[in-house]
Amino acid sequence: MAGSTTAERGERQEPRTGPPRPPGPRLTRPRLLLLVLVVLLLLTGFAIWALYGSSWLRAEKSSVRGTRVLTPAQVREAADLPIGSPLISVDTDAVEARLRKKLPRIDLVDVSRSWPHTISVELTERKAVLLVRKDGRYTEVDAEGVRFAELDRAPEGIPVLELATADSPSLRRFPVSRLVREAVRVAGRLPDPVARETRLLKASSYDDFSLELSGGRSVEWGSSEKSAAKARTLTALLKAAPKARHFDVSVPTAPATSRS
Structure with a gap:
């Protein structure tokens, strides 16, 4: 079969009219980098202005959570x-430092920014496990031995430490400061229901602590060693012998109770 003629091929080609079109503009790599840099500078400048210069992201209010004895107004x-x-x-670190310095009742505190307008303060207050009485005033002490507040009156539900060590020869080895620390260990192990019933925690010597409960009941505790086990034993005895007047948990594996 004969191929197509030159005239036939020419008929299938589109005619070219007018001058040739110039190529479109092309961004060279330096120009592209310059454009990207300009955009980044503009965005950075806008972000800095929005954060520091505008009224969009300013601290306008505060939120305080976790207060128990303190009030939000005191915290602010x-x-x-x-x-x-x-x-x-x-x-935020400076705010936390001011709170810890001015309000020693605060145990844990976290200050954060809550965008767009709020400073958030979340705290945990110290919990007193013992009251130390001196010159008619009461100092609250937490389970870590931190003295954090002085009160004119003893709040209910917190044992008061009574030092009965005048004639104790153990003071030569265990001074009063050591006895207070050991008393804190004892008080810190008392479950809340037992602590609320405890009026006095007496310290006669390093190995002679006792409790006075409501209703004229008493507890022989012994030393501060094994206080967790003693607390569990006492809790069980209070439920098992509600009419008992005296409890001895100085040896927690061999406790004793009596009605007199």
């Missing part, structure tokens, strides 16, 4: 929060 006053400042500029 001690924190000296920079309301009205850019939220990004709030020094």
Whole structure:
């Protein structure tokens, strides 16, 4: 079969009219990098202005959570929060340090930014396990031995430490400060229901602690060793012998009770 003629091939080709079109503009690599840099600078400048210069992200209010004895107003006053400042500029570590210094009742505290306008303060207050009486005032002591508040009156539900060591020869080896630490160990192990029933925690010597409960009941505790086991034993005895007047848990594996 004969191939197509030159005339036939020419008929299938589209005619070219007009001058040739110039190639479109192309971004060279340096120009592209420059454009990207300009965009980044603009975005960075806008972000800095939004964070520091605008009113969009300023500290306008505060949130305080976790107070028990303290009030939110006391926390805000001690924190000296920079309301009205850019939220990004709030020094949360400095706020935490002020709270710990001015309010020793605070055990744990976390200050954070809650965008777009709130400074959040979340805290945990210390819990007193013992009261130390001196000159008619009471000092609250937590389970770590930290003295954090002084009161004119003893609050209910917290044992008061009574030192009965005047004639104890053990003071030469175990001074009063050591006895107070050991008393804190004992009080810190008392379950809340037992602590609320405990009026006095007497310390006669290093190995002679006793409790006075409500209703004229008493507990021979012994030393501060094995206080967790003694607390569990006492809790069980209080339920098993509700009419008993005296409890001895100095040896927690061999406790004793009596009605007199």
